[in-house]
Amino acid sequence: MLKLRTVSLLGCRSELDALPKGKLLINTINAHSYNTAQRDTAFAEALLKGDALIPDGASIVLAFKFLRHKKIERIAGWDLFLHEMNKLNRKGGTCFFLGSNDDTLRKIKVKAVRLYPNIQVETYSPPYKAEFSEKDNQQMIEAVNRVNPDLLWVGMTAPKQEKWAYTHLKELNVNGIPYKVQFNPARIVSSGAKVDAKSIQERKCFLCPANLPPVQKGIPFGGHYHILVNPFPIFPRHLTIPELAHTPQRIASRFTDMLELAEALTDYTIFYNGPKCGASAPDHAHFQAGNKGFMPIEKDWRGQTAGKIADYRKAALWYLDDAPRATLVIESTSKEDAADLFDIIYRSLDVKPEEDEPMMNVLVLYEADRWVVFVFPREKHRPACYTAEGEANLLSSPASVDLGGVFITPVEKDFLKITAEDVAQILSEVCLSATDFHKVRQRIREKI
């Protein structure tokens, strides 16, 4: 229950600066929304469980004075807007306006672009109706997730906007490691993909040049790859980079290509999903690429290092303290040394019966004249919840992006129900156990 006697509000504008970093849900409250919250428990919950509540009304300020003998300052929604926009403009980033009609959004965009030159502005106009359908919600979430903005302004009138933002906000903390959850219905084609030999044999390969739709044009790379736009994006910019020839998905002979792709596509992080680690085309070799900075691990890994396994010429090999995920990180200013270290890792991992290579996902990015390579050795293709019946079912087929910290849920009910415990459980099944990971590190040390 939302009570003026107990509710915690921001007391003055300067407290806006003191809010913690990271993803925050900030709401405003005035007399009207306070009264509405007395009758609408979902609205009250959305206001109370946000990260900050701002008194945007003279009567709230007055009520605090009489009821709690506390002097607080009115902070208008407009103050919050200016504060956050100025802050983002100083560092640069993306802001998203969700709500209103196309004409208003156009005017907002024109003005915002002029006032805040360092902010990229994106918008989406939801349908004008009392209740959104599931499809409406899907489209809004997809529009926002595709941009992955630093700031999201939701303007759909109270209490609708607060409830909507609260219901669709998802960031989970798994033993101190942040995982975003993305609701992405289009990814059902990959997460739900049948990758058994028979199903693969019976379908037309969608990565072979002969089967690409005529509108899908690629850019050649390295003489035997072409760079395509991914038709089912997770990232705002998402590429698929298949080999020209129809040949199985394997990493050993292609890892150097991956390093070269990262060096050429400096705005992107390149990733590889093993044939049984999330690749939906295990029969046709390919990499993917998504714009840099989208996956939490790219920025966070340094703060998560558990130790250095070894130095190796111009490279270093680290491992992270991020169980139940198991992560090795190569950092190298030399392509050859990075490739040698990867080869040592590859030879230190077990190969499952009936497999040709150790199960793994790999991310590579290149910045400040060095490669950073994340290797996630895998134990299993899909978690038990993937095939579980009824309530226990959760359609999660983890691949590089999930292990990089963005969990993809193609089904809305899964998006709504997934918890940090679910993510931990999934990771503990598909990643190496602590004991096996320890063994792998021992073998690597012996080989270096």
Ligand SMILES: [Zn+2]
């Ligand atoms: Zn093919």
